[in-house]
Amino acid sequence: DTGVSQNPRHKITKRGQNVTFRCDPISEHNRLYWYRQTLGQGPEFLTYFQNEAQLEKSRLLSDRFSAERPKGSFSTLEIQRTEQGDSAMYLCASSSLTGPNQPQHFGDGTRLSIL
């Protein structure tokens, strides 16, 4: 059972640049989630997909952020015109719709550092 895979593990970029992260969920999982985690805090919800449909977006997800899951498999999270405040760990998780109350399985995250 391969877990949730995120790439890259680390991204360092200059303020104002665009960045894109990728998440490959567990293959049979229908739902895919993006969270952001800063030091000393728990993960904060950004958005989630059920198959290819984006079902909910947090108010944290400004218009500089966009997420896609075009074929209901992998997902990308893009941040345009990055700002210092975007520095964080970006976590992806997936879960199954089979049965109620399924837990989310997390990847190791992509750490973004803005210079």
Add this chain to the structure above:
Amino acid sequence: GDSVTQMEGPVTLSEEAFLTINCTYTATGYPSLFWYVQYPGEGLQLLLKATKADDKGSNKGFEATYRKETTSFHLEKGSVQVSDSAVYFCALAPTNAGKSTFGDGTTLTVKP
């Protein structure tokens, strides 16, 4: 909206000591409750879960009971080991498997 409050850390214990990490929540309806653990340099892993009132989740010697009357889900372990050193997150999720809401985490350090 939903929220989770965890006891502030860090928590430092000696090996074989008893552990309690408090967690209380605010939510509409009847959410599922989870404890996740994050070891240094790794992603979050599910530790245990409970899906309805009075359910007890357990795993690796850890236990937590879903207490609806006190809206709590405290994590306990009778005898901690050095390998239990990690950050522990309490979380809730609605029953339709939507987004999870996390507490801020509690860092546990166990000394030999």
